[in-house]
Amino acid sequence: MPELPEVEITRRGIEPFLVGQTLTGAIVRHRGLRWPVRRTLAAALRGERVRAVRRRGKYLIIECERGSLILHLGMSGSLRILPASEPPGPYDHFDLCIGEKVLRLRDPRRFGAVIWWQGDANAHPLLAGLGIEPLTEAFDGDALYKAARGRRVSIKQLLMDARLIAGVGNIYASECLFRAGIRPATPAGKVSRARCARLATALRDTLNDALAAGGSTLRDFVHTDGGSGYFQQRYFVYDRAGEPCRVCGRAIRSVVQGQRTTYYCAVCQR
């Protein structure tokens, strides 16, 4: 599932092909994404010039003159820049047309979103309530400590709460808790100021390492035979239940927490 680093790498991959270009339309092959794609979308986009491609949390924002196209990759979505003549596959539900090229959304599970919004994208209800961007200066141990005060929810669920911190899901929450040596089930309100500081640093490091890993895949955004668009990474705990911890060798454990599987090392995380 794409989280902040995957979405940011996607943004960097597609940005050079979009900024300054004039959109020539859109092809909607399946309207039934997370929310129905508007029938009038192609007409609304035609003739719009792209000013910028931004990211907020897990959302991509293609900023045009009269509005913004807001994209979300859902559970399994990926984007590619392709020649318009490239035949679409069964999961290629949406094309944004840019002359001879298209920005193509492949979304097997159809949890993605394609929304045209007139006006400031940050004011859209999906974006307006998003929390701090963890890679900005506004995010640090104190911000995390403040957000966690009096909260009985687990520290892992707090990290994944988009209203507090934008863009962090199961993978990066699990990984940064391992790096910080904190048990995922610890009540957020019980994590000390010093441990919050360590966790904030661990989250930034985890996200930055993922961005570095993804940097080598940028050219894949123009490959017709590209896979999911997600880069391979070597996780410490995520999806490694039963495998030996890379630090202490003990088997990684998994538990279900808030309907999501959480992975941790019972020795390294206290």
Ligand SMILES: [Zn+2]
């Ligand atoms: Zn361990």
